[in-house]
Amino acid sequence: QVQPVESGGGLVQAGGSLRLSCTVSGPTFSRYALGWFRQAPGKEREFVAAIMWSDSSKYYSDSVKGRFTISRDDAKNTVYLQMDSLKIEDTAVYSCAVHRSGTYDYAPSYGYWGQGTQVTVSS
Numbered sequence: 001q002v003q004p005v006e007s008g009g010g011l012v013q014a015g016g017s018l019r020l021s022c023t024v025s026g027p028t029f030s031r032y033a034l035g036w037f038r039q040a041p042g043k044e045r046e047f048v049a050a051i052m053w054s055d056s057s058k059y060y061s062d063s064v065k066g067r068f069t070i071s072r073d074d075a076k077n078t079v080y081l082q083m084d085s086l087k088i089e090d091t092a093v094y095s096c097a098v099h100r101s102g103t104y105d106y107a108p109s110y111g112y113w114g115q116g117t118q119v120t121v122s123s
Helices: none
Strands: 003-007 010-013 018-025 034-039 046-051 058-060 068-073 078-083 092-099 110-113 117-122
Touching: 003 092, 003 110, 018 034, 018 092, 018 117, 034 068, 034 078, 046 068, 046 078, 046 092, 058 068, 078 092
Parallel strands: 010 117
Antiparallel strands: 003 018, 018 078, 034 046, 034 092, 046 058, 068 078, 092 110, 092 117
C-alpha cells in the first residue's frame, strides 16, 4: 500500500527556514512523481512544487519559486521540501502526494495523500 507520511512542520519566524520530509511506503518509490501542496484556512488547496521520477525535473508555483527547493532521496523513499525566506502567507497545512496522471500542478492528478503537517510563520 502506498502511504505518504509528512514531518518537519512547526512554528518559525518570518525569514526563517524549515525542511519538510515525506516518506512514502511502497515498492516502487523511485518511479513516482511527487508533489507538495498546501492549504491555508479558508482557502483552496494550492500547488507548491513537484519532482519527476524519470529525470528529477522540478516544478514550482510562482509564489515559492526561488525560496523553496524540492528534492528526493530514492534510497530513503523520501521527498523533501526545503523552505527558506518564509513569509507569513506561507502559513498552511502542507501535504505531499503521489502523482497518478495529468498535470502536475493539479491536485486531482494525485492519488495518494498524506495527512499533512502544519507550518506556521509568525511575524
